[in-house]
Amino acid sequence: MTRLVSALARVAAGALDVLVAPAYGQLGYRLRAATWDDAELAVDLSHQRYLVTGANAGIGKATASALAARGATVYLACRDREKGEQTVSELSRQTGNPRVQLVVxxxxxxxxxxxxxRHLASEPLHGLVHNAGVLLPSRQTTREGIERTFATNVLGPYLLTQLLRDALAKGAQGSGSAQGPARVVFVSSGGMYTQKLRVDDLQNQRGRWDGVMAYAQTKRAEILLCEHFAKELCGQNIRVNAMHPGWADTPGVMSALPTFHKLLKGLLRDSAQGADTIVWLLASQAAAQHTGAFFLDRLPRRTHLPFLATESSAEDVARLLSECEALLQSVLSPSA
Ligand SMILES: NC(=O)c1ccc[n+]([C@@H]2O[C@H](COP(=O)([O-])OP(=O)(O)OC[C@H]3O[C@@H](n4cnc5c(N)ncnc54)[C@H](OP(=O)(O)O)[C@@H]3O)[C@@H](O)[C@H]2O)c1
Known part of the structure; x- marks a missing residue:
């Protein structure tokens, strides 16, 4: 009977995927989840260490909670100390895991x-989640003069991956690597399907500000970074994948897309459902065979839709990487 239900759910979920949008909501999640093997995430992570950015709310917090519940040491990378401290206490109390720590x-x-x-780079790390993300109503720059959507969603993850690659390589080799290779996850979005990366305007300096487009551009860039790092870190036993969480009801969606949120509220996933594939990519043995792929609901998905011409050339990817390097050189002093 269970096998029959699972097979029916698989067929229904496949049919729903064709419609794309409903698959992103609660229904798509539930149909896919009916086909999963619970044992894949029945894992003990008590020897594993993970860093999750944007971990005090929404999908990042749900990811950190799921990792802590499995015994992991979890570093919550948060920009606001007070919110971060509150989340550390809340997750430690809820999961009974004292190894939840704040990195401001x-x-x-x-x-x-x-x-x-700096203090994390010398210790083994088993997983890094690039979850922090913003969709902004106006063009803003950081105190380093970089457009904030690009800085948060692309340049920060690029630098973080570079700075923690040795720690990840140690995690992949060390005694705590029971879960196999170390893992990096880029939390991208289905919004990236609409965009080809505009490498000549990465910081959206041209034309009128369109926050949704700027966001989708960065989510496309994350796919390119994922594919780049997957190749670059493969030899160090580090798997790098990207994912789409589906449409989840989070503080970010409520504040950045109020109309979307109001219209679809009852159909959205909760944050834990949005986080599920992140946790699966980090912690399951099944996910360890994949690198450089893009997932929704534990399944690899295409990264381009037909007829939209969103593919980037090798030159465009090289330009993205060199622009990231140039920006980092301009804002970071070599001795720092
Ligand atoms: N929810 C969805 O339906 C959906 C769909 C597709 C993709 N995604 C992606 O999923 C990720 C999480 O989304 P969400 O909906 O959970 O967002 P959210 O509710 O807005 O939470 C975002 C988290 O990131 C943090 N953050 C933002 N900028 C940061 C920075 N510069 N440094 C450190 N932390 C920062 C926020 O901290 P503060 O509390 O300090 O603001 C918050 O903890 C994003 O990358 C988003 O693009 C979400």
């Missing part, structure tokens, strides 16, 4: 990322 870090400020990761 504004991912959009490169000097902050560099400073905050």
């Amino acid at each position: 870090m504004d991912v959009s400020v490169m000097a902050d990322v560099q400073q905050a990761t």
Whole structure:
């Protein structure tokens, strides 16, 4: 009977995927979840260490909670100390895990990322989640002069991956690597399907500000970074994947997309459902075979839709990487 229900759910979920949008909501999640093997995430992570950015709310907090519930040491990278401390106490109390720790870090400020990761870089790390993300109503720049959507969603994750790659390599080799390779997860979005990366305007300096487009551009850039780091870190036994959480009811969606939130409220996933594939990519043996892929509900998905011409050339990817390097050079002093 269970097998029959699972097979029916698989067929229904496949049919729903064709419609794309309903698959992103609660229904898509529930149909897919009916096909999963619970044993895949029945894991003990008490020897594993993870860093999750933007971990005091929404999907990041749900990810940190799921990792802590499995015994992991979890570093919550939060920009606001007070919110971070509250979340540490809440998650420690709820999960009974005292190894939930705060790292105060504004991912959009490169000097902050560099400073905050200094003490982490020498210890083994088993997983890094690039979850912090923003969709802004107006063009804003950080105190380092970088457009904030790009700084938060792209440049910060780029730098963080570079700074923690040795720690991840140690995690992949060390005695705590029971879960197999170390893992990096980029939390992207289905919004990236609409965009080809505009490498000549990464900081959205041209034309009128369109926050949704700027956001989707960065989510496309995250896919390119994922594919780049997957190749670069493969030899160090580090798997790098991206995912779409589906549409989840979070503080970010409520504040950045109030109309969308109002219209679809009852159909959205909760944060834990949005976080599920992140946790699966970090902690399951099944996910360890994948790198450089894009997932929704534990399944690899295409990264481009037909006829939209969103593919980037190798030159465009090289330009993205060199622009990231140039920006980092301009804001970080070599001796820091
Ligand atoms: N929810 C969805 O339906 C959905 C769909 C597709 C993709 N996503 C992606 O999923 C991720 C999480 O989304 P969410 O809906 O959970 O967002 P959210 O409710 O807005 O939570 C975002 C978290 O990131 C933190 N954050 C933002 N900027 C930061 C920075 N510069 N440094 C450190 N932390 C920062 C926020 O901290 P503060 O509390 O200090 O603001 C908050 O903890 C994002 O990358 C988003 O693009 C979400």
